[in-house]
Amino acid sequence: MGEFWPVADVRAYLAGRWRVERSVRDLAGGYEGEFTGSTVFGPLPGGGLLHEESGTFVWQGVGRPAERTLRFLPGSVPGTADVRFADGRPFHDLDLRSGRHVTDHPCAADLYRGEFTVRDADHWWTEWRVGGPAKDLLIVTDYAREG
Template sequence: MRHVRKLEEFEGAWQLSRQIADRRNGEEGTLEGVARFTPDGEGRMRYEEEGQLSYAGQAPMTATRAYIWEASEDGIAVSFADGRPFHHIALDRLMPDDNHHCDPDFYHVSYDFSAWPVWRAAWRVVGPEKDYRMISEYRRASGA
């Protein structure tokens, strides 16, 4: 079994499929789109995703996100697009996890690289106004 070992292995386009379970509102949603990892010329990768976000009974909408992924001593440091630290991915483990506290909310992520190059990120988010689970699956996009 081979798993991801370095940041450069993410480069390129990935088909993104996301399931969202909002426990606070009792709603379930999906996102189908593409995530791209692009080198920024400074040793980092810019992560950008775009997709169609859908909830039952609501018109689909375009959703986007952007992050900065940078190699660290033992994995990948993930930052928000503005450079603020977000979380860490330990690449020496098949299923690394980490936490992020954004007062008053708490974010926990678990990655699963055991079926690389198919991989998943599962988020659990709780706070006074939030209570959801989000599972994203990534597969190499055709021609990538």
């Protein structure tokens, strides 16, 4: 991607409902899956956003309901956030002031490297590369604002 769309206030940008399309590729095993659904970024008491995602994940031809919840807490400046799992454990930092951000999340013996790219006011995407002794994944998610 050659062009990025800078975000001055990450919470204002993300707030609302987004259509989600995600592809998951197991690079070692050659398997592929996809998630389709939606994400809602709603207000959290005390600031920040509650990220609630739900939809259907299809893996090897079998579809199952899937959901996850994250907390996007205020970062040190408006274009940033401290992203945490639903239980409060740290996930990753997020800085969209340039429209692009790369971050890491170590998880046991695996390393998740995430790239976030804002395309415009209504579209952004993430790419997570997951590597470790038991994982070799590429997870790409497209977000498009609904409404």
